[in-house]
Amino acid sequence: MSRYERSRNYALVLQNVTKYYKNFLAVNGLCLGVKPYECFGLLGMNGAGKTTTFKMMTGDEQISYGKVWVNGLDIKREQKKVQKLIGYCPQFDALLDDLTIRETLKIFALIRGVPYKECKSLGEHLAHEFDFFKHMDKKIKELSGGNKRKLSTAIALVGDPPIIYLDEPTTGMDPATKRFLWTALAKLRDSGKCIILTSHSMEECEALCTRLAIMVNGNFQCLGSTQRLKNKFATGYTLTIKVKKIADHVNVDQEIKAIDNFIQRKFPGAQLKEKYQELLSYQLTNNSIPWSKMFGILEKGKKNLNIEDYSIGQCSLEQVFLSFTKHQQ
Numbered sequence: 001m002s003r004y005e006r007s008r009n010y011a012l013v014l015q016n017v018t019k020y021y022k023n024f025l026a027v028n029g030l031c032l033g034v035k036p037y038e039c040f041g042l043l044g045m046n047g048a049g050k051t052t053t054f055k056m057m058t059g060d061e062q063i064s065y066g067k068v069w070v071n072g073l074d075i076k077r078e079q080k081k082v083q084k085l086i087g088y089c090p091q092f093d094a095l096l097d098d099l100t101i102r103e104t105l106k107i108f109a110l111i112r113g114v115p116y117k118e119c120k121s122l123g124e125h126l127a128h129e130f131d132f133f134k135h136m137d138k139k140i141k142e143l144s145g146g147n148k149r150k151l152s153t154a155i156a157l158v159g160d161p162p163i164i165y166l167d168e169p170t171t172g173m174d175p176a177t178k179r180f181l182w183t184a185l186a187k188l189r190d191s192g193k194c195i196i197l198t199s200h201s202m203e204e205c206e207a208l209c210t211r212l213a214i215m216v217n218g219n220f221q222c223l224g225s226t227q228r229l230k231n232k233f234a235t236g237y238t239l240t241i242k243v244k245k246i247a248d249h250v251n252v253d254q255e256i257k258a259i260d261n262f263i264q265r266k267f268p269g270a271q272l273k274e275k276y277q278e279l280l281s282y283q284l285t286n287n288s289i290p291w292s293k294m295f296g297i298l299e300k301g302k303k304n305l306n307i308e309d310y311s312i313g314q315c316s317l318e319q320v321f322l323s324f325t326k327h328q329q
């Protein structure tokens with residue numbers, strides 16, 4: 001691919017990016033292209049190599065082999081120019097405890113070359129966008145963990161960079177704040193920014209990512225849209241059965257056994273994944289049975305057995321993730 005094409009089509013290109021810490025291979029030959037209007041998710045268990053990959057994409061960590069281009073610029077050769085194009089929210093908040101939010105935003109704005117007279121309005125704009133305006137004059141040490149993450153995410157946007165790296169931005173946020181941040185990030189993505197995100201939340205990746213990759217031991221195990229990964233790797237369906245409350249004198253285990261026998265007979269290959277109190281969760285591996293037939297079978301089961309209720313759904317991204325990451329060392 002020519003430099004012209006790289007810069008024209010892709011905001012970020014990784015070519016065979018590899019990292020050794022002494023003899024330890026932390027990241028192994030990653031290849032990736034991400035365009036504007038995309039939010040790309042990097043998923044993986046602890047130690048998979050996500051932060052190391054981020055650090056190589058910012059130029060903070062030397063790349064052992066391979067290349068990274070940002071808007072067509074080689075990160076090794078033109079690091080200063082590249083860093084101007086990137087906004088970075090690190091995994092751990094890099095904030096100074098005794099400064100207020102207002103002062104923090106102003107300092108970052110000045111560092112990023114925002115004209116002095118525009119710093120105040122930019123800070124206030126970001127504080128409104130990320131919903132921490134009422135804390136503007138509080139010191140960092142007085143903020144909750146969630147508000148610090150919101151501030152760190154806002155700092156990544158100072159100077160309007162076209163490429164934004166977010167390393168676990170919603171860690172420590174309550175569900176409502178998380179959703180607020182997702183809405184703000186989706187708006188950014190749709191305004192043309194290229195966002196690269198790491199997260200341990202499948203829900204977050206489903207909400208935000210146009211594509212994602214699952215990383216195991218420094219390698220990409222799979223890459224694609226959430227729907228594509230689910231279609232390709234999440235075989236079959238999940239079936240959850242709620243067993244009816246049974247009178248004390250009846251043997252519950254026998255009733256559950258009868259339900260299990262019925263499921264095994266009707267859905268050969270069904271795997272009982274979880275048994276928790278009155279809930280049974282199965283993975284149905286045969287995805288050639290039509291939905292109508294599955295519902296027909298289960299309605300019959302409901303009439304004849306102690307089934308209170310049931311639900312069938314497509315396998316989740318979490319199951320895809322777990323199936324890949326079980327080999328992480």
Ligand SMILES: Nc1ncnc2c1ncn2[C@@H]1O[C@H](COP(=O)(O)OP(=O)(O)OP(=O)(O)O)[C@@H](O)[C@H]1O
Pocket residue numbers: 021024026044045046047048049050051052053091
């Ligand atoms: N400076 C370093 N020196 C030696 N080994 C390192 C260094 N930094 C990271 N590693 C190792 O490289 C591997 C990848 O670490 P990395 O922090 O990139 O993982 P991660 O996917 O970001 O994990 P987490 O989800 O916990 O943040 C780990 O085995 C880690 O111990």
